Amino acid sequence: MIIRVFCAITLMLSANLLHARGTGDLGIVIERASGSMQIIETTGNSSLGRIEGLGDLSHASAVYSRDEQFVYIFGRDGGLSKIDLLDKKLVKRVMQAGNSIGGAISQDGTLVAVSNYTPGGVKIFDAGTMQLVADIPASYGDSTLQSKVIGLVDAPGQKFVFSLWDAGEIWVADLADRSNPVITKFKNIGSNPYDALITPDGRYYIAGLFGEDGMALLDLWNLDSGVKRILNHYGKGEQKLPVYKMPHLEGWAIAGRYTFVPAVGHHEVLVIDTQTWKEKCRIEVHGQPVFVMARPDGRHVWVNFAVPDNNTLQVIDTQSLSIIKTLTPGKGVLHMEFEPRGEQVWVSVRDEDRVAVFDTSNFRQITTLPARKPSGIFFTSRAHKTGL
Amino acid sequence: MTKVSLPVASMILIGTILMMNTSIADVSVARQTELVYLLRQDCGSCHGMTLRGGLGPALLPELLIGKSEQFLSTTILEGRPGTAMPAWKGMLNKADASWLAHQLQRGVQ
Numbered sequence: 001m002i003i004r005v006f007c008a009i010t011l012m013l014s015a016n017l018l019h020a021r022g023t024g025d026l027g028i029v030i031e032r033a034s035g036s037m038q039i040i041e042t043t044g045n046s047s048l049g050r051i052e053g054l055g056d057l058s059h060a061s062a063v064y065s066r067d068e069q070f071v072y073i074f075g076r077d078g079g080l081s082k083i084d085l086l087d088k089k090l091v092k093r094v095m096q097a098g099n100s101i102g103g104a105i106s107q108d109g110t111l112v113a114v115s116n117y118t119p120g121g122v123k124i125f126d127a128g129t130m131q132l133v134a135d136i137p138a139s140y141g142d143s144t145l146q147s148k149v150i151g152l153v154d155a156p157g158q159k160f161v162f163s164l165w166d167a168g169e170i171w172v173a174d175l176a177d178r179s180n181p182v183i184t185k186f187k188n189i190g191s192n193p194y195d196a197l198i199t200p201d202g203r204y205y206i207a208g209l210f211g212e213d214g215m216a217l218l219d220l221w222n223l224d225s226g227v228k229r230i231l232n233h234y235g236k237g238e239q240k241l242p243v244y245k246m247p248h249l250e251g252w253a254i255a256g257r258y259t260f261v262p263a264v265g266h267h268e269v270l271v272i273d274t275q276t277w278k279e280k281c282r283i284e285v286h287g288q289p290v291f292v293m294a295r296p297d298g299r300h301v302w303v304n305f306a307v308p309d310n311n312t313l314q315v316i317d318t319q320s321l322s323i324i325k326t327l328t329p330g331k332g333v334l335h336m337e338f339e340p341r342g343e344q345v346w347v348s349v350r351d352e353d354r355v356a357v358f359d360t361s362n363f364r365q366i367t368t369l370p371a372r373k374p375s376g377i378f379f380t381s382r383a384h385k386t387g388l
Numbered sequence: 389m390t391k392v393s394l395p396v397a398s399m400i401l402i403g404t405i406l407m408m409n410t411s412i413a414d415v416s417v418a419r420q421t422e423l424v425y426l427l428r429q430d431c432g433s434c435h436g437m438t439l440r441g442g443l444g445p446a447l448l449p450e451l452l453i454g455k456s457e458q459f460l461s462t463t464i465l466e467g468r469p470g471t472a473m474p475a476w477k478g479m480l481n482k483a484d485a486s487w488l489a490h491q492l493q494r495g496v497q
Contacts, residue, residue, distance in 0.1 A: 242478060
């Protein structure tokens, strides 16, 4: 008996010891082809384990609970999975649609929203119980059509903002009263918005347009002034290259008053002046940009590219607005994620089944970790950033 | 109506099969592996890695019934103007596209 009690206490203690760590240096690496993800830590740059059985994770993304203990994964097959990073366990998995593209977590952390292609719309879940709270079909036209939804972000005031690919609309859903969402719709914002972002202060929502030149800008502090078109003349009269992969607008590459966004169908990064929302200049790059991401201090912007140039990364210096480094980490560079203060960056190299970690001050590779067809990398520091 | 004698028709048929086989045979086993990888990983960006659709439509065999191999391979090479489907002829040749179209019709292994 005494031995049993002793054993039980030892077990409890060791379980507590296992949990006696913070989560601020944790992150995940999506393994897109095998429906799995790795939990990693960035203090020693190591893998802590793998969670499997997460379905189709091609084009998966993730958001974190505010305590950084749980991660919510949005899978392509409509699966929404909640994972405990400390227990390294799948807590709950909901098949909430047939085909999904991404999601967001509300300002107060109590709601998780998912944007769906099939059926087109947004579903909102309780972050704790994973019960459905609201279903917002993206109906348009004579209301028999449902649009694919992209560019879903959270905004201050318990809002979610998203765009309708087929309809060319931006919707703002106010969930202050979660049982009674209030939707404000902005129509005719432009053809085929493909992705969107929100500024870190939560004020401006910008959707990129695939079907025409320019971007759609919504000032969330002044909803009454409606959606404004910016960069209207960008690319006009120029022959677009075939777009083998849609660019992403996740994150906000901002440095001083300038922001950096990928050009669609051009080997260029666009620099926008955020005071005037006019084009400052364009920077010629190696291929068609997919992710254009600023190091957290804003001094450098890292860019990766669509196939067939997806073996390369380029670094733009935001003072000189020129490329200062070209790296070739390997074939299939899909995503990058900076450590919270930016001294290292993690890069997924899909076709080589590994993740590479670079020192951002000298661009040297520090280490590489095996991963099965890695795609998205997401660190817990996202938990406290609007729009991520 | 022009009458075609049976032997001639057979020869045309055999010829067509030979041509088809030739174009498919033009794709080496190594290239086939590359093409399936490209199909799943890169076409998969829009059509889904399992080809069940995404921003672009699903490409499962049962959904492609009634669409000819010619139509599919032309779509791959030339894209579909006015949609997000790009022309892949910068990366793929005709033999590649025919082989991919054929795989899509019978279901990718």
